[in-house]
Amino acid sequence: MKASGGIKDKILTWLRITDKPVVKVYRGYVHQQKVVVFGHVLRVSPMPRQKYRQNFWINTFALLRLFMMRPVSGVTVKVSGIAEDVRFVTEKDGFFRLEWTPDEPFTPGWHPVKVDLITANLGPDDPVATGQGEVYRPHSTQFGIVSDIDDTFLISHSSNLRKRLHVLLTQNAHSRDPFENVVTHYQLLARAGTDGNATNPFFYVSSSEWNLYDYILTFCEKNDMPNGIYLLSQIKRFREVWKTGQNKHVTKFARIVRILEAFPEMKFVLLGDDTQEDPNIYSSLVSHFPHQIRCVYLRRVHKQNGVRTQEFVDQIVAAGVLCCYFNHSSEAIRHSETAGLVASEKIKK
Structure with missing residues (x-):
């Protein structure tokens, strides 16, 4: 023995x-x-x-x-x-x-x-x-930030399982890339209405599994993303690797609701993308919490989802909440400046 x-x-x-x-x-x-x-x-x-x-x-x-x-x-x-x-x-x-x-x-x-x-x-x-x-x-700040992870700031190819698995299996947390200017945007949002000593709280809510917690945390630290709390999805076993990121999105909605209810006095900025269900989830959140959502940002990644996503964008705007459906983070930064969310920042072309 x-x-x-x-x-x-x-x-x-x-x-x-x-x-x-x-x-x-x-x-x-x-x-x-x-x-x-x-x-x-x-x-x-x-x-x-x-x-x-x-x-x-x-x-x-x-x-x-x-x-x-x-x-x-x-x-x-x-x-x-x-x-x-x-x-x-x-x-x-x-x-x-x-x-x-x-x-x-x-x-x-x-x-x-x-x-x-x-x-x-x-x-x-x-x-x-x-x-x-x-x-x-959190400090007594005006804003809280809720952000998706995959294809919102981390290039992941979520809409294509083969590409997503290829990136996960061949790259690592040090070699993966964020979208251009996304770190600048997030750092600006972290300081919106406050300063570097009392930054706005970040909540990273994703359909990725808890298995990837250390992986995601390492990526964020290496790329100087704002510190935050991570709310991920149920652990998957080895035989389920090929299903990574393919979780029930209703649980994501519930996790964000829990945050909004925990901080009822705080207004939130939501950031996501159009590869999966963020537009639907964020539109639903706006309908339930119209006075708590300050602005919604959706990255345009999956061309085939453009028409469907625009319908949700229209619903969000009709509810009186600002929404930016953008191709590049430089556009999102300019929108944040125009909306008075962040101070003007010179960004690289």
Whole structure:
């Protein structure tokens, strides 16, 4: 048995996979004095990528590893280090969501949090695990920003599964490209009506799976995208790699609704694209929250969806909300300047 275990450990180490329990804590947020933090408990998960090289096989394997996850349901997690006993039993896919009101209100900005795995059906010899993450309490700013990811700022070819998989499997978080001038636009929106010390909060809401959380976070950090909270879709198993990004978009609508309801005093700018269901989702959000949506931006990516998207754009404008259906981020920046959302900025041609 020892030899068997030793071989297994060596194979897992070579694959950079761990079979030890992991508490994965994602970035959460604070609203109306309540803290919300969420994550997954995993019994098998990939170790963080350490090196980035432009090699087809390395990139392919690194991406596939992200889907080598086995979540754990029915185990209990607890917020670490607070007097109040805040617990949650993980759902079928290992997901947890913890919410509590701290004894002392959090100040605006980022704050560390820890989540403990305190019971487990993982076997008597497995250790209790602890995960670390962050929560963000927004400053008292006028705007919040909700942005899609794929084909909104990250070139992904979402409307073509073959191309999307090719980019995912052959590129990496360091070699992928954002659209031209999109970082400039997002940085301007981050400072809209405020300054660099109290930027507007960003919520990145996507149909991409939680498997890609570290991948997306690394891309955003490398390309100087505004810091934000990421709300992704249900984990997929290895056999479902080919379905990446193909999730039920109704859950995306629900995730954005949760943000709008969490910050009722804040007006929001929505950014998306025309490759999938963003125009429909954003039009529905405008109809439900007309006084909370300041402006909608939709990137024109998929020519075949142009007529359908324009119908949603017309609905948004008819509801009295500004909307920009654009080809290039330079157009979106000029629209934001004209609308008084951002200060004038010299952009490269």
